[in-house]
Amino acid sequence: GENVEQHPSTLSVQEGDSAVIKCTYSDSASNYFPWYKQELGKGPQLIIDIRSNVGEKKDQRIAVTLNKTAKHFSLHITETQPEDSAVYFCAASKPTGNQFYFGTGTSLTVIP
Amino acid sequence: KAGVTQTPRYLIKTRGQQVTLSCSPISGHRSVSWYQQTPGQGLQFLFEYFSETQRNKGNFPGRFSGRQFSNSRSEMNVSTLELGDSALYLCASSLGGVRGTGELFFGEGSRLTVL
Numbered sequence: 007g008e009n010v011e012q013h014p015s016t017l018s019v020q021e022g023d024s025a026v027i028k029c030t031y032s033d034s035a036s037n038y039f040p041w042y043k044q045e046l047g048k049g050p051q052l053i054i055d056i057r058s059n060v061g062e063k064k065d066q067r068i069a070v071t072l073n074k075t076a077k078h079f080s081l082h083i084t085e086t087q088p089e090d091s092a093v094y095f096c097a098a099s100k101p102t103g104n105q106f107y108f109g110t111g112t113s114l115t116v117i118p
Numbered sequence: 119k120a121g122v123t124q125t126p127r128y129l130i131k132t133r134g135q136q137v138t139l140s141c142s143p144i145s146g147h148r149s150v151s152w153y154q155q156t157p158g159q160g161l162q163f164l165f166e167y168f169s170e171t172q173r174n175k176g177n178f179p180g181r182f183s184g185r186q187f188s189n190s191r192s193e194m195n196v197s198t199l200e201l202g203d204s205a206l207y208l209c210a211s212s213l214g215g216v217r218g219t220g221e222l223f224f225g226e227g228s229r230l231t232v233l
Contacts, residue, residue, distance in 0.1 A: 007177075012160075040221070040222075042222075042224075047226065048226055049122070049208055049210075049224030049225050049226045049227055050161070050208070050222075050224045051224065052221050052222065052223075055221070095160060095161065097161075104149050104151055104166045104168070104173070104174065104212055104220065104222070105151075105163050105166060105174040105176070106151075106161075106163060106222065107163070108153075108160045108161040108162075108163075109160060110158065110159065110160040111160050
């Protein structure tokens with residue numbers, strides 16, 4: 007099966023600083039890597055995703071990079087704001103079906 | 119467009135009992151997946167249904183089961199509850215398709231406490 011590891015488990019940054027969360031995966035067949043944000047009392051919500059034929063993707067203050075050779079992908083949040091405080095999950099899935107393997111989450115706190 | 123709706127939101131059961139959770143996906147979504155979320159373990163995949171058929175199954179014991187109806191609504195059942203089954207159970211819907219791998223839209227979850 008697939009194994010997704012995520013680091014760090016907690017991260018505190020000052021408002022305006024950047025935050026980086028890293029994930030590794032084990033199965034080279036995985037080809038879709040989404041990132042989800044979960045706020046307290048709510049279900050996870052997709053914030054950005056990347057497919058294996060792309061090395062980097064950016065959406066305003068959020069970017070994701072993928073290194074297929076090393077089997078790792080990272081989430082970058084620039085100019086962090088207090089509303090970015092939440093738990094972030096990385097995930098990986100293979101080409102068939104909708105079975106996602108999630109990392110254990112990173113609790114991000116942005117200090118005003 | 120209404121989101122994914124899960125019921126009940128909270129429930130308390132005792133060991134040995136069984137529980138049924140319900141999920142109504144976004145209109146037009148044919149794939150429904152279930153995940154168990156516990157502190158430190160993240161989200162663990164239970165199973166996925168597409169067009170009333172179980173398409174994928176995670177590594178959970180047979181006490182965990184599910185089904186999907188013709189209107190894409192889904193239920194999951196846990197029999198003979200154990201203390202370790204206490205968790206947030208999340209349902210996610212997606213368009214699905216033959217090859218899957220699409221954006222998951224999660225509900226707010228059903229929080230189960232087993233005493």
